[in-house]
Amino acid sequence: MAAGPTVVVRSRGTRMVAALGEGSFRAYLAGILFAFLPMQMQQVAQGYLAYTLTESATALGLVQLAWGVPQLGLTLFAGVLADRYERRRIIAVSQGLLGLCTATIAVLVHSGAIQYWQLVVLAFLQGSIFAFNVPARQGMLPLVVSEQNLANAVALNNSGVNLTRVLGPGLAGVLIAVPLVGVAGVYDMMAASYFTAAFLVGRLAPGRTALRPAPESVLGAIAGGFRFIRRSPVLPTLIGLAFVPILLGMPYQTLMPVFALQVMDVGSPGLGTLMMLAGLGALGGSLTVAAFADYPRKARLQLVAVVAFGLLLFVFAISHNFVIALVLMPFIGGMQNVYMALNSTLLMTHTDRQYLGRVMGVYMVTWSMTPVTTLPIAAAADHVGAPAVVATLGLAVALLIGLANPRYRLAADRPATLTVPTGETR
16 A cells, blocks of 8 residues: 655644754844843843943933934834845844944943943944844844744744843843953943854855845835835734834833832842743743744734733732732733734735835834833823833723724734745745
């Protein structure tokens, strides 16, 4: 009797890491780890340095604002560059420049010449550089992995970023307290990590990421990207789904010191524990998405996750209880990352490759607006209290996303037919 066709059945654990079987993605992921670890370390090192120089909480917000403002004006332009030029080279150059900025701060700290205004200026420069890095990096991901492993690759990519969220702040905090290392040594390590990321990305084959420059003007290319988004039955809602949770939900992280130090009175150890649990939950959410990358109804799952995120934030805000917060934080971090990973996957799978950089540039505007919206939210917390503000934001996220158009769920879960432009190879 003739043997039937061989059917390969992969376990859930194997599917969780399916994209790691592709060499280009492994190199890309290694670059992600070395690129985002110093960014997460900087959240602690930069805040520590700014506060010790000024003893002002407002100074912390201004540094974050200096980092975010240039991205508002540059991400759309950066998206055009990512569609026109070799993304590998854009990423490598931007990582190297981030390393130079970080090394400059390290030299200033070592010499004792560091001043607060220098931190603000360098944060502005880093934000400007980062604006070019992200659209190219996000647009490059579909080019270093096969189509069937794209959803898994996005989830593993987010897992890598969230792993740095768990390791980076704690590592920086511990090393700053070590006399032989200190804040200057932490900046040395951050600079070295950025340079390593540039080297790893530079090793990717250029043919996998090469795009042919288009003849149209930059403004025409930006307008073309917006026209593509507007014509899509899915992309406007996906971008809206990114704006609402990031702008209304993410500021809770900035207000976490208020909850830990004032509302729950658990001090800095409690704050570190809460943030670590949120990071671990986010990592677990990414790995869950990676394991269920072949789930057909991603749009429905995304909406469930983001509504759950909003409701969990509401319960966290009104509880005023540290034990309840410890239980909720992993789920808050997990639900937050599930919807983020699925949103990125659906954006990529419903975008033609020649528009991918521009679409991701529009998507990244949401992130660059976060420092801008955080300031008024923090000011509101000073007047009415952090619990009332976060509870309101959580409900707003759940209600706004819960009202999303049902037709979007049907369209987003339908397989997309995409085109790969001439000059781009997979």
